[in-house]
Amino acid sequence: MLRSVLILVGEPILLPFWEDAFREVAGADCKLESVATISDLLTAVGVQEERRLVVVPQQLAAREDLIPRLRQLDDDLPIVVVAGHGDVAAASQAVQMGATDFLVSGDRLPERIATLLGKLRGLYDAIDKNRLLSERNAQLRDAIQSRFEIVGQSPQIRAMVEQIRRVAEVPRPLLICGERGTGKELVARAIHFIGKAAAKPIITVNCAAFSDSLLESELFGHEKGAFTGADATRHGKFEQADGGTLFLDEIGNMSLTFQQKILRVVEYGTYTRVGGMRELRSTARIIAATNCDLQKMIRDEQFLPDLYDRLAFEVIEVPRLRDRQGDIEVLMHHFATQFEREVPTFRGKRFSKSAIRELNRYPFPGNVRELKNVIERAVYRDTTDEITPADLGLQAADRSLAKNGTYQEQLSSFARELIESALHAAGNNQAEAARRLGLTYHQFRHYLKKHLS
Known part of the structure; x- marks a missing residue:
C-alpha cells in the first residue's frame, strides 16, 4: 500500500487536481506532501520514508540532473515523471535517465494513477523485501562480531x-x-x-x-x-x-x-x-x-x-592488525574492559594519548593475540590511573624496529622514548621531566611538541 506521495509542483494551479486524484486512488491514509523547488525536494527525499512515491513534472525533471541526484539519495525510490500529451518522448527519456515510469496527465487521471500504482505494487514489495533482508544481514553481522x-x-x-x-x-x-x-x-x-x-x-x-x-x-x-x-x-x-x-x-x-x-x-x-x-x-x-x-x-x-x-x-x-586502520583503539578498550571485569581491582584505568600513539605505531607481529597480552599486562602493571608507554613494554621492540629507518627517524624515535620515560618518571610533571633530562622548561616544551605532537 502506498503510504506517501511527494509532489514537485510545476504549475501550482494543478496541484489540487493531483491531490484529489491520489486521494481517490490511494485512500485517505496516504500522506500527500508538495514542495515548490528542486532544493526542497532533495531535502525532503533525504528523510527516508517507506513506500513513498515522488512525482516530478517533465519540464523540471531535466533540470540540474534532478533524476541522477534523486537516485544518489535513494537508489530504490520510485520516481514518476508527469508529461503532457506532447511531452511523452521527453518523459520516456527521463525514464532512461533513471526515473521509474512516466504518467501522462489529462482526462481520467485517477484511472491513470490506479494503473501506475498497480504496476508499482511489485516494485514496492521487492523494495520491502530487500530492505528487510539488508536489515537482517546487518543484524547478523553485528551478532557475529559481538558473539x-x-x-x-x-x-x-x-x-x-x-x-x-x-x-x-x-x-x-x-x-x-x-x-x-x-x-x-x-x-x-x-x-x-x-x-x-x-x-x-x-x-x-x-x-x-x-x-x-x-x-x-x-x-x-x-x-x-x-x-x-x-x-x-x-x-x-x-x-x-x-x-x-x-x-x-x-x-x-x-x-x-x-x-x-x-x-x-x-x-x-x-x-x-x-x-x-x-x-x-x-x-x-x-x-x-x-x-x-x-x-x-x-x-x-x-x-x-x-x-x-x-x-x-x-x-x-584474516587481516593483519597493522592493516586494520582504527581497530587498535577499539580492541584496546575492549580488552581492557574485559580484563577489568575479570579483575575488578584494576577498574578505572585510562590510556594516555602517548600510550595510544605508541600502540598505533607498533607493528604487532603477533597481531590481536599480542595486543591482548600487551593491554592486560599494561592494566596490571600500572600503579596509577593512567596507562603510559612505559606500562606497555613496547619500547625495546620499537627501538629495534627503528634501526631499519633513516638516521633522523632513529634519532626521533630515541628522543621520543627519552621524553616519554622522563614524563612517566616525573608523574607527567613537565618541569620535573625537563630537570631530569637536563633541559630548561622551554627546551623541553620545544622537544615535546617536535617529537610527540
Whole structure:
C-alpha cells in the first residue's frame, strides 16, 4: 500500500487536481506532501520514508540532473515523471535517465494513477523485501562480531564478517589464511555456529602438534590391537565431528604423504581407522587454516594443488592488525574492559594519548593475540590511573624496529622514548621531566611538541 506521495509542483494551479486524484486512488491514509523547488525536494527525499512515491513534472525533471541526484539519495525510490500529451518522448527519456515510469496527465487521471500504482505494487514489495533482508544481514553481522569477539570497525573486518555470513550456510570445505594471532579459530567457530550444523560439535585439531603416525590415529581413530598400547577401539576426530565441523589448524605443516590421506576424505568423504578394514563415511565439514603461503608451498612442491583446490571453495583472508586502520583503539578498550571485569581491582584505568600513539605505531607481529597480552599486562602493571608507554613494554621492540629507518627517524624515535620515560618518571610533571633530562622548561616544551605532537 502506498503510504506517501511527494509532489514537485510545476504549475501550482494543478496541484489540487493531483491531490484529489491520489486521494481517490490511494485512500485517505496516504500522506500527500508538495514542495515548490528542486532544493526542497532533495531535502525532503533525504528523510527516508517507506513506500513513498515522488512525482516530478517533465519540464523540471531535466533540470540540474534532478533524476541522477534523486537516485544518489535513494537508489530504490520510485520516481514518476508527469508529461503532457506532447511531452511523452521527453518523459520516456527521463525514464532512461533513471526515473521509474512516466504518467501522462489529462482526462481520467485517477484511472491513470490506479494503473501506475498497480504496476508499482511489485516494485514496492521487492523494495520491502530487500530492505528487510539488508536489515537482517546487518543484524547478523553485528551478532557475529559481538558473539564471537570479532571486534573492529575497519573495512577489512566488515568485509570479512560479510564473507563469514555468506559462506556459513554453504556446506563446503573452506580455507582460512592469516598470520599467527589474527583470530583464525574465532572465524572458524563463527562459521560453524551460525551455520546449519550449529547443534553439532566443532572439533579442533592442531596439525602441527602431531607426527604423521599420531595425527592419523588422532583424526581417523584406531582399532583395538592396531599397535602396541591400542587396548581399545578409539574414535577419531572425524567421527567425533560427524555432522558438525572439523577445524584443521596449521594444515600447512602436514607432510605430503598425509595430505594425500586428507585429500581422499575431502574428495570422497571416506576414511579407514588405523588397523581397520571397514571404510567409514564422514559428514563433517572441513575448515582448514594456515599461516603459511600455500601458493608458494605449491610452487615448491610442499603442498598438494589438488588439496588446495578442494579446500578453497572459499578462502577467507584474516587481516593483519597493522592493516586494520582504527581497530587498535577499539580492541584496546575492549580488552581492557574485559580484563577489568575479570579483575575488578584494576577498574578505572585510562590510556594516555602517548600510550595510544605508541600502540598505533607498533607493528604487532603477533597481531590481536599480542595486543591482548600487551593491554592486560599494561592494566596490571600500572600503579596509577593512567596507562603510559612505559606500562606497555613496547619500547625495546620499537627501538629495534627503528634501526631499519633513516638516521633522523632513529634519532626521533630515541628522543621520543627519552621524553616519554622522563614524563612517566616525573608523574607527567613537565618541569620535573625537563630537570631530569637536563633541559630548561622551554627546551623541553620545544622537544615535546617536535617529537610527540
